[in-house]
Amino acid sequence: xxxxxxxxxxxxxxxxxxxxxxxxxxxxxxxxxxxxxxxxxxxxxxxxxxxxxxxxxxxxxxxxxxxxxxxxxxxxxxxxxxxxxxxxxxxxxxxxxxxxxxxxxxxxxxxxxxxxxxxxxxxxxxxxxxxxxxxxxxxxxxxxxxxxxxxxxxxxxxxxxxxxxxxxxxxxxxxxxxxxxxxxxxxxxxxxxxxxxxxxxxxxxxxxxxxxxxxxxxxxxxxxxxxxxxxxxxxxxxxxxxxxxxxxxxxxxxxxxxxxxxxxxxxx
Amino acid sequence: xxxxxxxxxxxxxxxxxxxxxxxxxxxxxxxxxxxxxxxxxxxxxxxxxxxxxxxxxxxxxxxxxxxxxxxxxxxxxxxxxxxxxxxxxxxxxxxxxxxxxxxxxxxxxxxxxxxxxxxxxxxxxxxxxxxxxxxxxxxxxxxxxxxxxxxxxxxxxxxxxxxxxxxxxxxxxxxxxxxxxxxxxxxxxxxxxxxxxxxxxxxxxxxxxxxxxxxxxxxxxxxxxxxxxxxxxxxxxxxxxxxxxxxxxxxxxxxxxxxxxxxxxxxxxxxxxxxxxxxxxxxxxxxxxxxxx
Numbered sequence: 291x292x293x294x295x296x297x298x299x300x301x302x303x304x305x306x307x308x309x310x311x312x313x314x315x316x317x318x319x320x321x322x323x324x325x326x327x328x329x330x331x332x333x334x335x336x337x338x339x340x341x342x343x344x345x346x347x348x349x350x351x352x353x354x355x356x357x358x359x360x361x362x363x364x365x366x367x368x369x370x371x372x373x374x375x376x377x378x379x380x381x382x383x384x385x386x387x388x389x390x391x392x393x394x395x396x397x398x399x400x401x402x403x404x405x406x407x408x409x410x411x412x413x414x415x416x417x418x419x420x421x422x423x424x425x426x427x428x429x430x431x432x433x434x435x436x437x438x439x440x441x442x443x444x445x446x447x448x449x450x451x452x453x454x455x456x457x458x459x460x461x462x463x464x465x466x467x468x469x470x471x472x473x474x475x476x477x478x479x480x481x482x483x484x485x486x487x488x489x490x491x492x493x494x495x496x497x498x499x500x501x502x503x504x505x506x507x508x509x510x511x512x513x514x515x516x517x518x519x520x521x522x523x524x525x526x527x528x529x530x531x532x533x534x535x536x537x538x539x540x541x542x543x544x545x546x547x548x549x550x551x552x553x554x555x556x557x558x
Numbered sequence: 559x560x561x562x563x564x565x566x567x568x569x570x571x572x573x574x575x576x577x578x579x580x581x582x583x584x585x586x587x588x589x590x591x592x593x594x595x596x597x598x599x600x601x602x603x604x605x606x607x608x609x610x611x612x613x614x615x616x617x618x619x620x621x622x623x624x625x626x627x628x629x630x631x632x633x634x635x636x637x638x639x640x641x642x643x644x645x646x647x648x649x650x651x652x653x654x655x656x657x658x659x660x661x662x663x664x665x666x667x668x669x670x671x672x673x674x675x676x677x678x679x680x681x682x683x684x685x686x687x688x689x690x691x692x693x694x695x696x697x698x699x700x701x702x703x704x705x706x707x708x709x710x711x712x713x714x715x716x717x718x719x720x721x722x723x724x725x726x727x728x729x730x731x732x733x734x735x736x737x738x739x740x741x742x743x744x745x746x747x748x749x750x751x752x753x754x755x756x757x758x759x760x761x762x763x764x765x766x767x768x769x770x771x772x773x774x775x776x777x778x779x780x781x782x783x784x785x786x787x788x789x790x791x792x793x794x795x796x797x798x799x800x801x802x803x804x805x806x807x808x809x810x811x812x813x814x815x816x817x818x819x820x821x822x823x824x825x826x827x828x829x830x831x832x833x834x835x836x837x838x839x840x841x842x843x844x845x846x847x848x849x850x851x
Contacts, residue, residue, distance in 0.1 A: 354743055386745030396736045400758045410744030413754050459740070466744055 305330040305470060305500040306351065310365035313343070313350050315358060320346045322528040323365075326519055328470075333492060333501045335515035335537065337508055339552070342521045343529025344504045348472050351502065352388035353381040369470070386414070389468035393475045395455035397447030397462070404443040406458055410466035425465050432498070433461035434491050453484025460491065464499065471495065473503040477510065489514050508553055512541050520549045605831070612828020615821045620829075624792045625807075630818045634826045636792045637807035641830075643795070644707055644786060644803055645776050648714035652775075653768055656719045660726025660764075665752050676727070679720035690716050691784030699785055707793065707801035710786025717778060718771040725767025729760040766841045773837040777830060779805035804830045 306328040313321035321343040328334045336344045349355040350363055353374065366373045374384050397406045407426045411417050417425070426443065430436040435457040439450070447458055456476060463471055473492070477485040492501060492514045505511050511518050518540040523529045533540060533549045544550045623633035663672045690713050698709035733756050741751040757764070782788070788806035793799055804826050811823035 352743065354739060357739065357742070382742075382745055382747055384745075385743055389745075390739075390743035392736055392740060392743075394736060396734065396740045398737060398740070398755060398759070400761075409741070409754075410746060413741065413746040413750045414744065462740075462744065 303330050304328060305370065306502070307368040307371075308351075308365070309368070311347070311350065311367060312364040313346050313355060314360075314362050314364075315346075316360040319526070319528040321350070322530045324521075324531045326531060326534045328500060328502055329517065330500050331496060331498070332516040333496050333503060333514050335511035335518045336502065336504045336521060337506070337511045337518060337552075338521035338529065338532075339523070340506065341527070341529075342523040344521055345474050347521070347529065348474055348502060348504050349390075351470070351472055352385050352390060354385070354390060356381065382414075386410075386466055387468050388470040388472065389463040389466065390472040390474065391456070391460055391463050391476045394479045395452055395459050397450075397455050397458050399446065399448050401447055402444045403439050403447050403450070403458060406447040407461050407465050409462060414466070429461040429465040430458075432464055432495065433457045434487065434494070435461055451484070453480050453487060456480060456484070456488060457491065460488075460495075464495070468499065470500045470502065473501065475504055475506060478506065485510075508541075512537060520544075520546075520552060522548060522552065608824065608827050608831050611824040612831070615825030616828060617825075620822060620825045625790045630816050634804070634807050634822060634829070636789055636802040637804045637826060638829070639792055639794060640707070640786070640789070640802040640806075641776060641804045643793075643797075644711045644714060644782075644801060645772060647708075647711035647797070648718055648775050649768070649772055651711065651715040652718035652722060652771065655715075656722025656768075656771070657726055657764065659719070660723045661730065661752060661757065663723065664727045664730035665756060675723070679723045682716075682720040683724070686780070687717055687778055688780035688784070691781035694781065695784040702798075704798065705785065705787035705800045706798050707786045708797040710782050710801060710803070711797065713781035713785045714775040714778060717781060718775050721771040721774060722767055725770070726760075726764050729763035729767065730756055732763070733759045769837050769841045773834045773841075776833055776837075777805060779809055782806050783809075804833075 304327040308324055308326050308328075311321060311324045312319060324347060336348065338344050346355055351367060351374075355361045355363075363375060366375055368374070369384070369388065373379070374388075397403075398409060401409060404426055405412070407429050408417070408422050411422065411425065427436060427440075430439060435454060438454060439445075439458075442449075447455065450458060456479075460471075460476070476492075477488045480488065489510065492503065495501060496516075503511075503514065515537045517535065518537040519534040520532045520540060521529050522532050533544060533546045535545075540549060541553050544553060620633040621638065622635055624635045626632040659675065663675045667675065694709050694713040694716065698712055699705055737755050737759060738751055741755045742748070746754075782803050782805065786803060786806070787800040788810060789800040789802045793801045807826045808823045808830070811819040811826070814820065
């Protein structure tokens, strides 16, 4: 399937290296034999048709898929060269460094905007009020939400609009200072204007974080990402990686026929 | 502007079958309404009866005086304090047990374990409460050869626990899974996620379940007959001796041949009704406000 033997080769600046990764739910193999590498401080998009294991693959990068009973992986995922599936790894500590933003905005309904941003810090550690204030301002500023909410930090997070809620969730995710932020179709529940703001935000976050984003919107992948991985599935419904490379090449000059058919809208 | 309207064509016209359906619809609706009225009548009648007879029986003596040791007179103080004490202790026992069991079933148990607990709780909710009384009697009254208020509290707790387990579990199931995932994705520990996200989000609902269980326990008579027995003395704090309770007081006084005692039973019934009503209104107000959206 791989046309270029150098595809997915680790480079000096790679943050995540995924090697021969299979993800199973019980006997069902959802993701098959994925090898690719994610560069530090870049945006990597995962595209592909529905049900091809994109989300499952993403969740395997911070071991969140383990919440599903019967889920397991084969192969390895290296974060800065260390295998996150090594038995010595504490998945809870891993998730401090590899955070996640979900499809539907999910601020904690019992918490204010302020409490939402610092939820990860408060629930997992301790910090002084001053530190928290700083973190709130910094995180909300980075999430391009500070100006809109600075005067109502004590209002519930759920009082915001959908797009603001999603930016609040991004602020919450980056408040614990992760290195990698995984995003699972972060704009698919939002209107076009809110989507645009999220995309601008992703472009800015790229300076500080390594971002992996799953999207079913190919234009979005084209707009926000540096590199793109195209996944699809066979009759056995196991998703696999067809092609991985610089986004421009995936969209303008793909090596694989399947990729070309997908990005040109012939299937999917 | 005059619009020329064509006559209704044959294909759109009401048929005879339509007339028949319409008639059946009307009669079934009337029947359903009649049954609704029938169902509400006892409820309204009980409320009206207890209120009318109870209000006239209410007086300061009923609220502040113990029953006279010999015969007629006095008040329901022993019963009021007894109910407050025994329901409080029962709540103290039942809430931690019920809450933790509900959390366990919802958040940690495997499917088989969850089914077993759920089924047991459902069966326990349906067990006649006199059986709970007999059960506790065997373990906490017979060995001590003494009816005691502790046994009464335990019996009430046994009735409360399954209610709390089930509501806690149901409410936690309503808390969206992606909130838990969001918390875990921040590197928050599982127990902290359960406590600060799942339980906190479902708290108004869980509280509702607890209060309904309290209301239920406050009204139970049968389990107390076999355990706390009832008493003419105001018993404050001595759980090793018999204690009165409002339902017991009503039961006792209602079957005495003295109108004055019957009168007191009505008064106590009104008090009990009022307490349950207040709890229910508090619950309703809570659940209306609900968790912030």
